[in-house]
Amino acid sequence: MIPFQYVKPSKQKAAIDTVAKDDTAMFIAGGTNLVDLMKRGIMNPEKLVDINKLPLRKIEKEDGHVRIGALALNGAVAEDKLILEKHPLLSQALNAGASAQLRNMATVGGNIMQRTRCNYFYDTNLPCNKREPGSGCGALQGFNRMHAIFGHSDKCIAVNPSDMNVALVALDAVVLVSGPKGDRRIPFAEFHRLPGDTPQIHTNLQKGELITAVDIPEHPYTKHVNYLKVRDRTSYAFALVSVAAALDLDGSNIKSARLAMGGVAHKPWRLQEAEQFLAGKPATEASFRQAAEIAMRGAKAFEHNQFKLKLGPNTIVQALKNAAAAV
Numbered sequence: 386m387i388p389f390q391y392v393k394p395s396k397q398k399a400a401i402d403t404v405a406k407d408d409t410a411m412f413i414a415g416g417t418n419l420v421d422l423m424k425r426g427i428m429n430p431e432k433l434v435d436i437n438k439l440p441l442r443k444i445e446k447e448d449g450h451v452r453i454g455a456l457a458l459n460g461a462v463a464e465d466k467l468i469l470e471k472h473p474l475l476s477q478a479l480n481a482g483a484s485a486q487l488r489n490m491a492t493v494g495g496n497i498m499q500r501t502r503c504n505y506f507y508d509t510n511l512p513c514n515k516r517e518p519g520s521g522c523g524a525l526q527g528f529n530r531m532h533a534i535f536g537h538s539d540k541c542i543a544v545n546p547s548d549m550n551v552a553l554v555a556l557d558a559v560v561l562v563s564g565p566k567g568d569r570r571i572p573f574a575e576f577h578r579l580p581g582d583t584p585q586i587h588t589n590l591q592k593g594e595l596i597t598a599v600d601i602p603e604h605p606y607t608k609h610v611n612y613l614k615v616r617d618r619t620s621y622a623f624a625l626v627s628v629a630a631a632l633d634l635d636g637s638n639i640k641s642a643r644l645a646m647g648g649v650a651h652k653p654w655r656l657q658e659a660e661q662f663l664a665g666k667p668a669t670e671a672s673f674r675q676a677a678e679i680a681m682r683g684a685k686a687f688e689h690n691q692f693k694l695k696l697g698p699n700t701i702v703q704a705l706k707n708a709a710a711a712v
C-alpha cells in the first residue's frame with residue numbers, strides 16, 4: 386500500500402473540487418471495496434477524500450419517487466420502512482449481498498461504484514485490461530467460471546458483482562450526480578458501461594463527479610417480487626447468476642413485468658424483450674419459460690461458465706414463480 390493523504394471535508398463543493406483537480410484523488414465512503422483494492426495495489430490513490438461528513442444519508446419519499454442518499458448504508462436501506470413498503474425488491478437484493486457487518490459499512494454510492502471481482506483483476510501478477518490496459522485478458526482463455534455471458538468483448542469478460550444494482554436497473558432508478566460542471570441525472574441502465582475496447586472505464590461518471598442520491602420512481606411492484614441469487618454458498622458469496630423479478634398481476638394475468646440479471650454481464654443486465662413478452666400473458670410456468678428463452682437470446686459462454694446457459698433461464702423461471710406466489 387502506498388502512502389496517501391486523507392481529508393474529510395464537510396462541504397460537498399470542497400470534496401468535488403479536491404477530486405476534480407487532483408488526478409490521484411478518490412472519494413471514499415464505507416471503504417469496504419476501495420481499501421481492499423489499495424491493500425492489493427490494484428488502486429493507488431494518493432489522496433482519499435472521505436465523504437462521510439456530507440449530509441447524504443436520508444431516505445425520503447418525494448413527489449413521484451423515493452430518494453435514497455448516496456451515504457445511506459446498505460443495511461439501513463434494506464431495513465427501512467419506506468423501502469420495505471415501496472421497493473421490497475431492493476430490500477431483498479441488498480440483503481442477499483455480503484454480510485450484515487459489511488452491509489452496515491457499505492454505502493449506496495459505493496455499492497454502485499464497486500469494482501468487478503474477476504480474479505485476474507485482483508491478481509496483479511496476471512494480465513488484465515481493466516487494471517492495466519493493453520496487458521490482455523487472462524480470463525478469456527483462463528479460469529472463467531464466474532464470468533460474463535452477455536455483452537463481453539475480446540478485451541474483457543468480467544461481470545459487475547453488485548446485487549443492489551440488479552434491483553435498481555429493474556426498477557428504472559436514476560442516479561443523481563454533482564460535479565465540477567454542475568448536477569446531472571443518469572438513468573441507471575446508462576450508468577455502467579459494457580467493456581468494449583475500454584474495460585478500464587466501468588461507469589459513465591466523470592472525474593470529480595460525486596453520486597449524491599438515487600431516485601426510484603413510483604411503480605406497482607410492491608408485492609409480487611423476488612430477488613433470487615444463485616451462488617456457491619448461501620451467504621457471503623457473489624452471484625453466479627441472480628435475477629430480479631417483479632410482476633404487476635391482475636388475478637392470474639400479468640399486467641406488466643420487470644426483469645434483470647446479475648452475474649452475467651459487465652453491467653446489470655435488464656431483460657426488456659422478456660418483460661414485453663410477459664405483459665398480457667397468464668402468470669404460468671409456460672409463460673415464464675418462454676420469457677426465459679427470449680431473455681437468453683445472444684448469450685455466449687466460455688470454457689468454464691457453460692453452466693450459466695442453463696442456470697440463467699432456470700433462475701429466471703424460478704424467480705418469476707416466486708414473485709407470482711409472493712403474498
Ligand SMILES: Cc1cc2nc3c(=O)[nH]c(=O)nc-3n(C[C@H](O)[C@H](O)[C@H](O)COP(=O)(O)OP(=O)(O)OC[C@H]3O[C@@H](n4cnc5c(N)ncnc54)[C@H](O)[C@@H]3O)c2cc1C
Nearest residue numbers: 414415416417418419482483492494495496498547548596
Ligand atoms: C467480503 C465481501 C463480500 C461482499 N459480497 C457482496 C455481495 O455478495 N454482493 C454485493 O453486491 N456486494 C458485495 N460486496 C461488496 C460491497 O457491497 C461493497 O464493497 C460496498 O457496497 C462498497 O461500498 P463502500 O461505501 O464501502 O464503498 P468504498 O469502498 O468506499 O468505495 C468504492 C468505490 O466507490 C467510489 N465511491 C464511493 N462513494 C461514492 C460516491 N458517493 N460518489 C462517487 N464515487 C463514490 C469510491 O471512490 C470507490 O471507487 C462484498 C464485499 C466484501 C469485502
